[in-house]
Amino acid sequence: MLFGATGYTGRLTAEAMVRAGLAPVLAGRSEEKLSALVAELAPFAPLDAAPTWQVADVSDQQSVDALLTGPQDVLVTTVGPFTQLGAPAITAAIRAGANYVDSTGESPFIREVFESYGAQAEATGAQLLTAFGYDFVPGNLAGALALQEARAKGAVPTRVEVGYFVGGDSFGMSSGTKASAAAIMLASSFAFSRGRINTERTARSTTTFQVDGKALDGLSVGGSEHFALPRLDHSLHDVGVYLGWAGKATKAASAASSVMSAAARIPGLSKLIDEGLKVAVGENTGQGPTPRQLSATNSIAVARTFDGVGRSLSSVQLIGPSPYLLTAELLAWAAAMCLVHTAPTGGAFGPVDAFGLDNLVQGCADMGLAPVAT
Structure with missing residues (x-):
């Protein structure tokens, strides 16, 4: 069905x-x-x-x-x-x-x-x-493989970081993706830190991943990895998941998220911001990248693990078809x-x-x- x-x-x-x-x-x-x-x-x-x-x-x-x-x-x-x-x-x-x-x-x-x-x-x-x-199966797979690799070395991973990126030409979003993105801009997010799920705002932090020799930034988001990866390795105390769609504007987007989150707590302003986001997204549905655009992009997921003192243990990168x-x-x-x-x-x-x-x-x-x- x-x-x-x-x-x-x-x-x-x-x-x-x-x-x-x-x-x-x-x-x-x-x-x-x-x-x-x-x-x-x-x-x-x-x-x-x-x-x-x-x-x-x-x-x-x-x-x-x-x-x-x-x-x-x-x-x-x-x-x-x-x-x-x-x-x-x-x-x-x-x-x-x-x-x-x-x-x-x-x-x-x-x-x-x-x-x-x-x-x-x-x-x-x-x-x-x-x-x-695309979000969030590749990160679960990359994370599981990175944990497996760290364990194979005899190490004990306590933190895993997952990054999502899009390679190739510019990435176009469907109308549904835009609507979903607008829906969560003002909503609270979460992270897995110190061994438990904690509430935090979307895009609270950024980090940098090395992908094909390039330094790419990602915004923190709540994903299924926060719940699923600790089930695979009980030594995990921290799980971070990051989206790199914003490219060079990632850090600016994180700062903008902070401003919007604070503004949304002002009575009446949250509704105005929400309505503004809906206008920006538009009302058309069922629209998205063309077949040519789909063929020109690929999915990238990176996972890396660390031990309790911050030493890098393993890294796995996956590449696949267009996110859609x-x-x-x-x-x-x-x-x-x-x-x-x-x-x-x-x-x-x-x-x-x-x-x-x-x-x-x-x-x-x-x-x-x-x-x-x-």
């Missing part, structure tokens, strides 16, 4: 699912758009795995609940901003005890999945996989794995503890995301 199939990321994911031989039920608000997409994809599907469609709307919980029939089902959702629109889909999956996969990159929603929805899923047996796209193409392939792969892989007991999981490191390495390699020499 693919909810949000006619959006930009949803459409790419539908195409990836059909290529993988799955038979997705494409769900969304518009019967006209859904039927047209099914007709477009049907010629590329196996004869016994043609896509179908079903209408569902986040404003109607019953219509979303109706997408699922039981624990054997898999619900993949790209409907965002997730902080505003994500609750109906994950609620439906938990009620059905089903498998749930989403494409969010929004820190507040990720935290809610692990700290709130996860406990509900434990009671029903639902498996929740949040942020299963990678997200689509990851969502399709996760859906397929949920159908055939014996899942852990119910709850919220990271990519590695859900499917195992070897499976994740192989799956990502098959879609073109793999380590490179550093």
Whole structure:
């Protein structure tokens, strides 16, 4: 079941699912758009795995609940901003005890999945996989490999830092990504420090990574790595995740975030800032980079580990397809794995503890995301 199939990321994911031989039920608000997409994809599907469609709307919980029939089902959702629109889909999956996969990159929603929805899923047996796209699967993989490398040297890693970057030509964002980014600008974020999750503002800090001989800056964000990586190595006391999309403007963006965060605490000003961000994003949906733009960019994730006195222990760099193409392939792969892989007991999981490191390495390699020499 693919909810949000006619959006930009949803459409790419539908195409990836059909290529993988799955038979997705494409769900969304518009019967006209859904039927047209099914007709477009049907010629590329196996004869016994043609896509179908079903209408569902986040404003109607019953219509979303109706997408699922039981624990054997898999619900993949790209409907965002997730902080505003994500609750109906994950609620439906938990009620059905089903498998749930989403494409969010929004820190507040990720935290809610692990700290709130996860406990509900434990009671029903639902498996929740949040942020299963460019953000934040590559960082989980790079982080797990870096931890493994450090342990192989006989070292004890206590801190891991993960950086996300985009290579190639300028990176264009879809309308959905812009809306999600606007949704979290004023929201609180988090980090894993001193052995626990702590609240902090988005872009509170910056750090620099060496990528292909270049020094690239990243802004701190809350990712699924903060929850998932400490499960893999209990020696971890600190996890930092950084996004490098702002390029040379990273440090200025961090300073701007501080100003906006302070301004948002002034009565009435938060609403004005929020409305201004919505105007800047625009109202058009379903738009994103062209195929040419997608082919001209690639995904980069870097992870590095340190010991308790700050000595560098290991470093892993991954390179893969464009963030949007990678997200689509990851969502399709996760859906397929949920159908055939014996899942852990119910709850919220990271990519590695859900499917195992070897499976994740192989799956990502098959879609073109793999380590490179550093």
